[in-house]
Amino acid sequence: MVTNSKVQAITAPLCLSDEQLRKCMTLFLAEMKKGLGKETNAAADVKMLPTYVRAIPSGQEEGKFLALDLGGTNFRVLLIDLKGRSVKMSSKIFNVPQEIMVGTGAALFDHIAECMYRFMYAEGILDQVLPLGFTFSFPCRQLGLASAKLIRWTKGFSASNVEGEDVAKLLKEAVKRRGDFDVDIVAVVNDTTGTLMSCGHSTPTAFIGLILGTGCNACYMERIENVELWDGDTNEPKEVIINMECGAFGDNGVLDFIRTEFDQHIDNESINKGNQKYEKMTSGMYLGELVRLVLLKLTEAGLLFGGKLPAVLKKKDVFYTKYLSEIEADADETVTRSHKILRDELGISYATKEDAELVRYVCSLVSSRAAILAAIAMVTIMNHMKRPMTTVGIDGSVYKYHPKVHTIMTETINRFIDPNLKFKLMLSEDGSGKGAALIAAVAAYQKAGKPALSDAKPAATAPTKK
Template sequence: MSAVTDKIKEICQELILSDEKITQVRDLMNQEINKGLGRETNPQAKIKCFPTYVRQLPNGKEMGKFLALDLGGTNFRVLLIELAGGIAHSNMVSKIFAVPNDIMVGPGEELFDHIAHCLSVFMHEHGVQNEKIPLGFTFSFPCRQEGLTKGVLVTWTKGFSCSNVEGKDVVKMLNEAIRRRGDVEIDVLAVLNDTTGTLMSCAYKNPECRIGLIIGTGTNACYVEKLDKVGTWDGDFNEPQQVVINLEWGAFGDDGCLDFIFTEYDRDVDKNSINVGKQVFEKMISGMYMGELAGLALRRLCREGLIFNGKGSERFNERGSFHTKYISEIEGEKNGEVANCQAILDELDITGYTDEDCRHVRYVCELVSRRAASLVCAGLACLLNRIKEKHAVVAVDGSVYRYHPAFHNLMTAGISKLIDPGLAFDLMLSEDGSGRELP
């Protein structure tokens, strides 16, 4: 092994999590969940554990016509779903609409007016503008639910900062925007987080689903909890004595409990984010940040003359220039192949690189993605240990899980090492995302 390779490994060592540290993260998350579920301790908890008021999961026999609206990033999806009992008899059409940047950071009323406009366009395109159709609203931001049709935004994430929305009921704001248009009739049946939508989408096909997970632009999870463990529950205790809990686990570590695994790259990403000190767990895992974490490490190696002969490029040195998709593309090649990496370095205007440089770039990408997968595994193992079912299915969606070539296998291996003896699990990809949340 060359002296350069040794030095690179030494610099990148802090990105490697030992088994002991991953186990510690799992146990810390369990403590935080207990705090979030407690009536007295919840105000101090960073993992808020919001009850969703969803008590029962689908069984695949549901029937009817539904609309679904899935808002969680720079694009959102509108779906029209017709169910006739069973997967083979269901039909779904959908369309993706963009959320322009000026709307993402502008007045809240403009955001909901834009959504209402897109809903109207979609309904007219499919000839259902004169029907009153129930709608499920998947709103993928930290929300305190006060019922199936009332969700109060706690804080914006993922680059959104619309004014006059935090602390308000997003269902009411959507209904008001629809009424302002006056050209379609929509009955909002439920507001759900995308993790709950993913869980219900997969439960429609597999009754053993108990956990919903998103690893995309952001990350979050939900799971089915027994009512007697939910100190914040304010509903009835009739059967089924369970409720889906939306963890909002992206905020895990906001109190400093994860500082023992924080690296210089994590501190840099956080310092330059629009929500400094918040969503700490998410910033180590999700697609919005993974590319920049790898980019920061690579820029340091370049500055120290360990890659690219110490010569980067103006573009390479720009914040955000190393995209998360590059990690998937580089790791998607067989070991020893470098064509994808070469194309990316060309795109970043880096010249004079060697095949050895490409191998070092891949090494950094692997460290970032493996650390992200390990942290997700710690969280999921915590939930599987809480549920204690002999076999449980985890419903998963999100671009990182879908497109990173090794993420599924890394998760399967990592969770297996962290769950209690006698427990078994499967990971199930949500085929239609968080759109089929309505049944």
């Protein structure tokens, strides 16, 4: 524990009190209701978008299904072979080059189609027209299960002529331009929805999906009576998964009371200034850079590296978020891993063990705040839903690889949850891709008039088993 008063004065804004967290919960719930309201949705930052996904796999689905997963610099193509509860999966990861991310929309979707062709050729399925679930992990307004218009790019993407367009239509056009294979796009979903569906395949109490990785977003199962924008039927099940797009929480300034000078710097230097403020405090795309900014200030104050600023730390994004996970995995009091990263990875040869200890402390503060803020959103949703038992399906590198995030989230939720409610945090392996294929399977079965709603999952108004 670092006790230097000057260090604590600089880092104190990263430590949130219970009073501040309760205020965050109140604000988050208010933003949820604003997004759900017909009259208030247009002005809402947390958009609360109905996904049109209302059913989970029944366990009777069989067949092969394709899934695409685009949500960052890596793009995955998956082939899922379903036999009821049995799932066989093969996949391949393709890189999305920077010039494609910021180029034209046509070039981006042509790249996706090229990757699909290469995967399908390798799998020997080019001659098959398979149902496809497309995980497109950016803020979209669903026009139906198989149609979604991009609201805005996030995560470093800015490809032209895509915002405001139907991404399923753009994908179909790219496939048609090739003319050497075809697919049947039956669902466009967000990665959070895919994560929830993936967990729901095996866990009937899965009602929340969370992505805590490059970006941050959540979804949950909401009663249709609370969704004033709902324009579908009101038959059973009277519930629908809501894609919250909660990374934009605070864009209207309501979180400014906990945002620090470091958060403001991150926002000012980003390509989407003023947007995704909550995501910029919680997601892996920004945590390493937050640490770097704190280290700069500590060095300038003469509290780190003897006041001698390493040239490497002047470079944006040089302190990778993966370093936080690696450093905090070190249980050794001599902070050897932190020291090794400073000297071997960053080339700061004059870093002392005291420097390494302080760097480790900063990493702990930044990652703990991210985990706590993620937990605050989860517990607010749970208290709103009032389900006796909720499983939160979670995917993403920050949750998966950081050694303390799960524990911090669990402890935080326990502090603020309604004492009558229970919960479980569950890692969703391959959730976003596998979930998209499962949604495609359900959609294909619904199209064929076959049962799709699992009898294992109760409707929102039914009692939930503890």
